Amino acid sequence: MRQTGEDLFWELVEPMYADPAVRRSTMMGMACVRLGGRFFASLERSTGALLVKLPAERVAALVAAGQGEPFAPAGRVFREWVALPRPDRPRWRALLEEARKHAGGQEHTGGFAGFGRDGLEFLAGLEHDNTKRFFDAHHDVYRRELLEPAKAFVAAIGPVLRRRVSAELRAEPRVGGSLFRIANDLRFARDRPPYKAHVDFAFWEGTGGPRRDPALILRIAPAEVHLGAGAIGLTGAALESYRTALHDTGRIVALDRQVTALLADGAELSEPNRRRTPAGFDPTAPAAQYAVRDSFHITRRLPQPAEITSCTFVEWCVERFAPFAPVQQWMTEVMATTDQRQAD
Structure with a gap:
């Protein structure tokens, strides 16, 4: 039996009751939920549409993108409410969480509403069947549930990282910028699989780009999230x-x-x-473990959090990037020395 909008609404709201500030109530005769007394979501019983309260500019963007409809009972438009008439589990879950966060006064994250669960399942499928046939058959899912949300994620997290980590960090929502291609280059390594079963991000500081400059790095894998900092193998003056x-x-x-x-x-x-410590370094000294690496990455692997399918994934990542920021800054200072030498 097809799940109704009402059934899906209450199923998605139920876990929110773990927060004692979330309560069931009524609004204009319709069932709704509040956070600390503030309405943030409701269900239009006559149509089964999900109603969520968000900033007016966010509502306008959703309507303009065809992802929602104006909420206008009796002809009066409510600028801070948007209606989603068709049950859509990933979308409804993400927007319910975004509305709950907005009601709590937390930072708004632009157009990013989380990664679709279908997209994450696509990565797991690609890991199992890494073929062009599988990829082509699921290309629409990849674009809709991974690539487009990835661009929105970069646009959302960039300002937060610049405010809380470094004002010079660059976040470019495009492939070749903060996003890496999912297809492997097989010209020089034909033994590699055709595709990466993960999505990689880099937020870098410098003029050389994400594949040269020190960066905060993120990988979304089928069951994990990897976060860290570092730089790709350095050469020459660097x-x-x-x-x-x-x-x-x-x-x-x-x-x-x-x-x-x-x-x-x-x-x-x-x-x-390198197998051996380069000449001039004491193999027993602290510097030895870095000298055998022509730069390095340091990362932490974590299970995929529930936040990954909602806008709160931005804050989740920023908090976990924070311990790695000093390493990224250390490398950035080193690379600044390189830039100065080349300028001289």
Whole structure:
């Protein structure tokens, strides 16, 4: 039997009662839910449409994009309410959470409403069947539930990262910017699978781009989320600056203190590039574990959180990026030395 809008509404609202501030009530004769006395969602019984309260500009954007309809009982338009007439579990769940967050006065996250559950299931399917046939058959799901939300996610998290981590961090919502291609380049590695069964993001600082400059990094895998910081293998003047920094006792002590704390909290260092410590480094000194890596990434793997399907995933990521910010800043300072040398 097809699930009705009313059944889906109460099913999605039920977990919200874990917050004692969320209560069932009535509004204009319709059942609704409140947060601390503030209405944030209701159900239009005559049509079965979900009604959520959001900022007026957000409502206007949803209506303009064809993702919602104006709520206008008796011809009067309520600018802060939007109607979603067709039951859609991922969409309704995301907008209910966004409305609850708005009612609580939390930061608005633009057009990002979470990643679709179908998109996350697509990644799991791609991991199992990494073929062009599978990808082509699910291409619409990939674009709708992963790629487009990924662009919205980058646009939403960028301002927050610049405000709370570094004003110079760059977040570009495009493939080749903060987003990486899902297809692997098989020209020089034909043994690799055709596609990556994950979505990668980078938020970088510098003029060289996300594949050269130090960055905060994020990966959404089928069952996990990886967050961290680092830089891709350095070469030339950049590698020289990195190794020079490793000879600076003050700098290496600061870096090692940060990395040690992250490792103790469950993070992992990327694999070494070299089997032996380069000449000029004491193999027993703290700098040795960095010298065998031509730069490095340090990341932490976490189970996919429930927040991933809602706008609250932005805040979830920002909070977990925070411990990695000092590493990203350390590398950024090192790369600034490179830029200065090249300018001279």
